[in-house]
Amino acid sequence: MSEAVAPASAVGKPRRTLTRAVIRFAGDSGDGMQVTGEQFTTEAAWAGNDIATLPNFPAEIRAPAGTLFGVSSFQLQFGSQRVYTPGDQLDALVAMNPAAFKVHLGDLKPGGILIVNTAAFEDRNLAKAGYQSNPLDDPGLAEKYRVHQVDITGLTRKALEDLPLKAQEKERCKNFFALGLVSWIYTRPLDPTLDAIKKRFAKNPHFVDANTRVLKAGHAFGETAEMFSEHYGIEPAEMAPGVYRSMTGNRALAWGVLAAAQRTQLPVVFGAYPITPASDILHELALHKRFRIRTFQAEDEIAAMGSIIGAAFGGAIGVTASSGPGIALKGEAIGLAVMAELPVVIIDVQRGGPSTGLPTKTEQADLMQAMYGRNSEAPAVVLAPASPGDCFFIAYEAIRIAVKYMVPVIVLSDGYLANGSEPWLIPDPTALPDIPVTFRTEPEEFFPYLRDAATLARPWVRPGTPGLEHRIGGIEKEDVTGNISYDPDNHDHMVRMRAEKVRRVGQEIPPTTINGPHGGEVLVVGWGGTYGAITAATEEAQMEGKAVASIHLRHLNPLPPDLGQILRQYRRVLVPEINSGQLVRMLRAEYLVDAVGFNRVRGMPLQTQEIYEAVGQLLEAKP
Amino acid sequence: MSTVTGPSKPAQSGPQYTKKDFESDQDVRWCPGCGDYAILSAVQKTMPDLGIPKENIVFISGIGCSSRFPYYMNTYGFHTIHGRAPAIATGLKLARPDLKVFVVTGDGDGLSIGGNHLLHVLRRNVDVTILLFNNRIYGLTKGQYSPTSEQGKVTKSTPMGSAERPVSPCSFALAVGASFVARTVDRNIAHMEEMLRRAARHKGTAFIEILQNCNVYNDLAWNVLYDRESKVQHELRLEHGKPLVFGPAADRRGLVLDGVKPRVVRVKDVPESALWVHDEHDRATGLVLGQLWAPEYPIPLGVMADDETVPVYEDTLLAQEQKVIANRGPGDIAALLRSGETWTIR
Numbered sequence: 001m002s003e004a005v006a007p008a009s010a011v012g013k014p015r016r017t018l019t020r021a022v023i024r025f026a027g028d029s030g031d032g033m034q035v036t037g038e039q040f041t042t043e044a045a046w047a048g049n050d051i052a053t054l055p056n057f058p059a060e061i062r063a064p065a066g067t068l069f070g071v072s073s074f075q076l077q078f079g080s081q082r083v084y085t086p087g088d089q090l091d092a093l094v095a096m097n098p099a100a101f102k103v104h105l106g107d108l109k110p111g112g113i114l115i116v117n118t119a120a121f122e123d124r125n126l127a128k129a130g131y132q133s134n135p136l137d138d139p140g141l142a143e144k145y146r147v148h149q150v151d152i153t154g155l156t157r158k159a160l161e162d163l164p165l166k167a168q169e170k171e172r173c174k175n176f177f178a179l180g181l182v183s184w185i186y187t188r189p190l191d192p193t194l195d196a197i198k199k200r201f202a203k204n205p206h207f208v209d210a211n212t213r214v215l216k217a218g219h220a221f222g223e224t225a226e227m228f229s230e231h232y233g234i235e236p237a238e239m240a241p242g243v244y245r246s247m248t249g250n251r252a253l254a255w256g257v258l259a260a261a262q263r264t265q266l267p268v269v270f271g272a273y274p275i276t277p278a279s280d281i282l283h284e285l286a287l288h289k290r291f292r293i294r295t296f297q298a299e300d301e302i303a304a305m306g307s308i309i310g311a312a313f314g315g316a317i318g319v320t321a322s323s324g325p326g327i328a329l330k331g332e333a334i335g336l337a338v339m340a341e342l343p344v345v346i347i348d349v350q351r352g353g354p355s356t357g358l359p360t361k362t363e364q365a366d367l368m369q370a371m372y373g374r375n376s377e378a379p380a381v382v383l384a385p386a387s388p389g390d391c392f393f394i395a396y397e398a399i400r401i402a403v404k405y406m407v408p409v410i411v412l413s414d415g416y417l418a419n420g421s422e423p424w425l426i427p428d429p430t431a432l433p434d435i436p437v438t439f440r441t442e443p444e445e446f447f448p449y450l451r452d453a454a455t456l457a458r459p460w461v462r463p464g465t466p467g468l469e470h471r472i473g474g475i476e477k478e479d480v481t482g483n484i485s486y487d488p489d490n491h492d493h494m495v496r497m498r499a500e501k502v503r504r505v506g507q508e509i510p511p512t513t514i515n516g517p518h519g520g521e522v523l524v525v526g527w528g529g530t531y532g533a534i535t536a537a538t539e540e541a542q543m544e545g546k547a548v549a550s551i552h553l554r555h556l557n558p559l560p561p562d563l564g565q566i567l568r569q570y571r572r573v574l575v576p577e578i579n580s581g582q583l584v585r586m587l588r589a590e591y592l593v594d595a596v597g598f599n600r601v602r603g604m605p606l607q608t609q610e611i612y613e614a615v616g617q618l619l620e621a622k623p
Numbered sequence: 624m625s626t627v628t629g630p631s632k633p634a635q636s637g638p639q640y641t642k643k644d645f646e647s648d649q650d651v652r653w654c655p656g657c658g659d660y661a662i663l664s665a666v667q668k669t670m671p672d673l674g675i676p677k678e679n680i681v682f683i684s685g686i687g688c689s690s691r692f693p694y695y696m697n698t699y700g701f702h703t704i705h706g707r708a709p710a711i712a713t714g715l716k717l718a719r720p721d722l723k724v725f726v727v728t729g730d731g732d733g734l735s736i737g738g739n740h741l742l743h744v745l746r747r748n749v750d751v752t753i754l755l756f757n758n759r760i761y762g763l764t765k766g767q768y769s770p771t772s773e774q775g776k777v778t779k780s781t782p783m784g785s786a787e788r789p790v791s792p793c794s795f796a797l798a799v800g801a802s803f804v805a806r807t808v809d810r811n812i813a814h815m816e817e818m819l820r821r822a823a824r825h826k827g828t829a830f831i832e833i834l835q836n837c838n839v840y841n842d843l844a845w846n847v848l849y850d851r852e853s854k855v856q857h858e859l860r861l862e863h864g865k866p867l868v869f870g871p872a873a874d875r876r877g878l879v880l881d882g883v884k885p886r887v888v889r890v891k892d893v894p895e896s897a898l899w900v901h902d903e904h905d906r907a908t909g910l911v912l913g914q915l916w917a918p919e920y921p922i923p924l925g926v927m928a929d930d931e932t933v934p935v936y937e938d939t940l941l942a943q944e945q946k947v948i949a950n951r952g953p954g955d956i957a958a959l960l961r962s963g964e965t966w967t968i969r
């Protein structure tokens with residue numbers, strides 16, 4: 001644990017205070033941009049800033065060096081005020097090669113800081129990026145941006161001259177030069193990175209030495225080189241007091257499952273088949289056998305789903321995680337869980353589709369699949385986390401609801417939440433709501449589909465309980481007795497019963513939080529990973545005195561009971577989504593409101609600015 | 624709370640049941656004359672011999688005529704979806720290694736839509752007993768050819784004869800590493816019961832192919848083993864430690880192994896020491912047995928392989944769990960949340 005220390009002030013150069021900054025490290029897949037970004041994030045977190053991050057990497061494992069599609073980047077926004085998103089336009093861009101320069105320059109603000117590694121701008125790399133001539137020779141560049149041409153490779157090599165490392169090993173340290181330099185520009189403390197270097201290379205003192213030296217060399221370069229005339233400070237943000245950690249969505253989902261495992265004292269069977277961007281949940285859970293979590297890498301997603309249904313039948317908690325293509329495969333088995341009324345949780349970390357689509361990019365286009373993507377009417381509860389840290393609470397809540405109502409619960413995360421991180425106030429696990437579990441043991445008057453009056457849940461019975469031997473299955477059954485039934489009226493009753501069970505989960509949903517006036521011109525309604533961008537855009541409009549509010553749905557099926565009434569308090573309803581309009585359809589169908597969508601399906605998070613503009617257009621539109 | 628031990632081994636002092644205790648109150652809905660009746664009766668009859676409390680027994684099935692089975696057993700049961708029973712059983716065993724789990728499947732359920740899951744449950748050696756009812760046809764969907772139907776088979780979906788070569792369920796099971804493989808036939812009650820008992824007692828995945836008659840869509844598909852004459856000619860009863868001999872007394876034949884190639888010989892033409900002696904514990908020669916079929920070869924019935932040395936999947940996995948809990952204690956979410964890099968805001 002560490003205190004949030006004020007960054008050591010550098011000597012000499014003037015320091016200007018900013019409230020926030022958006023920076024992006026971009027380079028080749030092999031340039032270590034993800035590590036650089038994560039490390040800078042830690043430095044900013046130590047300095048007490050609020051942060052949001054956006055890692056962005058190619059689907060190819062080892063994309064050919066220097067190519068446009070091999071570019072990997074890490075963006076973050078950090079600030080002394082609340083930070084909702086990784087930011088739209090960049091205040092600073094580090095481009096480690098011509099391909100990164102070409103792909104990302106367009107996102108840099110006019111007047112923004114541009115740091116380029118000149119050594120990489122040689123003929124071969126220029127050709128691979130499709131440049132006829134060196135773009136750095138363009139005199140217009142310096143007019144538009146504050147360009148810093150730095151021979152990062154050469155300076156790295158020089159700093160390591162006397163070390164007994166191979167040339168290639170030395171060159172691999174160059175990302176830390178960039179990190180050192182940017183840390184100087186934004187006066188973030190080097191200490192956490194120095195610690196991380198020591199830990200990471202504990203087995204190889206030469207690497208510790210090399211990376212430390214290069215990091216410091218980058219820092220010193222900023223301090224001494226004439227091209228940098230000033231640097232920036234960003235005060236600590238006002239954040240709720242407490243102990244914080246950095247949290248990604250995937251890890252938070254996994255830990256939420258562990259929290260529920262500990263609370264219920266039940267074993268959890270986690271069955272999954274690897275798929276980007278969900279695999280890390282499997283990897284994380286496999287590390288925590290101490291929680292009696294039994295991870296099962298199944299032969300496919302159907303088997304994964306089957307395994308958790310079997311586990312739930314046995315009286316354990318069943319959880320699976322996948323992405324859109326895998327959820328499609330699970331569909332038939334999810335229907336079985338609906339029919340058998342067993343508590344299972346299905347996590348969908350959405351990615352760009354259809355088919356293989358954009359495996360490493362984010363999207364919100366599986367909402368309809370979660371709602372309706374099964375044969376016949378097979379309703380499931382659907383939840384969606386709003387931020388990386390919220391994934392923890394959503395996973396826990398999903399298990400709580402599944403067990404209480406004996407229903408499958410689908411959690412819709414997405415690629416942005418999965419890999420993005422935020423400073424997260426560590427919760428007190430004892431303050432989480434209880435998850436009472438009762439297994440039926442009395443044989444008297446037992447029937448498999450007897451129902452609890454409040455929740456309509458059927459009894460959960462562990463095989464091994466004497467006197468309660470019974471058979472269930474996917475065939476329609478008579479309510480209460482559970483006997484096979486082809487009776488038309490019984491089927492109609494059971495279809496309604498399964499829907500009503502899900503509807504009853506509405507009892508669990510707290511009143512919707514309205515961000516802004518409780519009535520007015522425009523209400524922005526969002527769900528999932530767009531929370532940050534929507535909130536930031538709404539607050540921007542509010543600061544200009546506009547009667548704009550936003551709400552964010554964490555419960556998508558059932559929808560919050562107070563939602564219909566809230567929607568009617570505004571002249572217009574705007575629903576921004578990374579799909580072609582799915583929640584907006586649900587809202588129009590359910591509440592007969594003339595909601596309009598704002599839709600961009602680019603594999604990228606929505607931007608604050610574009611939502612702000614869409615709000616503006618609605619405000620201007622004639623009533 | 625579940626404990627990490629295998630299902631109860633037959634105990635001397637186990638519960639005293641009769642067949643009746645395993646009959647459920649549901650009306651059996653198979654066609655009159657279907658071979659499934661004999662199998663059901665044999666299973667109900669062998670259950671008391673296992674000495675396992677019936678509340679600890681679970682039958683899991685897929686979809687098909689055969690998969691209706693669990694409804695008729697007075698145990699815990701789960702009639703699931705087409706082909707996926709092995710996956711569901713695997714999850715159940717991970718949650719509840721203490722239960723005795725049976726999987727009931729068909730030739731279509733287990734080898735067509737569920738072929739992948741069958742492969743993996745066998746390869747992993749999950750402790751379940753799998754009964755595959757092989758009637759060489761899709762019964763429930765009214766008579767299409769199945770993965771075990773013979774080439775040229777005329778069915779509703781193959782009016783000019785099937786173009787596909789059949790798979791041998793036992794060869795498949797042996798080839799993917801099954802630790803127990805046996806074959807039996809619905810018209811031989813005593814043999815069926817013996818095989819069921821042995822399979823149920825095996826620790827690890829036990830796979831039995833039960834040749835079953837579908838008198839409606841594929842009557843007498845196994846006539847080679849029903850017809851008295853032909854049965855005498857072709858049935859080979861496997862017995863551990865005994866030479867592989869078959870055929871009528873007047874024309875007794877045997878198998879010898881020529882390298883890995885089996886050859887049929889007249890018993891009187893070779894010294895007894897030349898005959899292939901059946902070794903259940905040798906899965907490699909079991910694999911050769913799985914491939915034999917009439918008319919070139921006899922049809923083996925009985926235990927082709929029984930290898931108790933193969934580690935059981937859930938035992939290995941749960942031993943890992945117990946080891947880390949023993950060494951480091953149970954998980955503590957509060958500690959986990961504060962592990963790694965943290966910082967304090969005042």
Ligand SMILES: Cc1ncc(C[n+]2csc(CCOP(=O)(O)OP(=O)(O)O)c2C)c(N)n1
Nearest residue numbers: 686687688689705729730731732761762763
């Ligand atoms: C996903 C799916 N596809 C198809 C079916 C239709 N179906 C039901 S049983 C069956 C074949 C069953 O054949 P087999 O496993 O040999 O069982 P049998 O009826 O012969 O015992 C088929 C194709 C289904 N129930 N589910």
Ligand code: SF4
Nearest residue numbers: 654657688762837838
């Ligand atoms: S169709 Fe065939 S397998 Fe199915 S119940 Fe009838 S006889 Fe038996």
Ligand SMILES: [Mg+2]
Nearest residue numbers: 729730758760
């Ligand atoms: Mg069949």
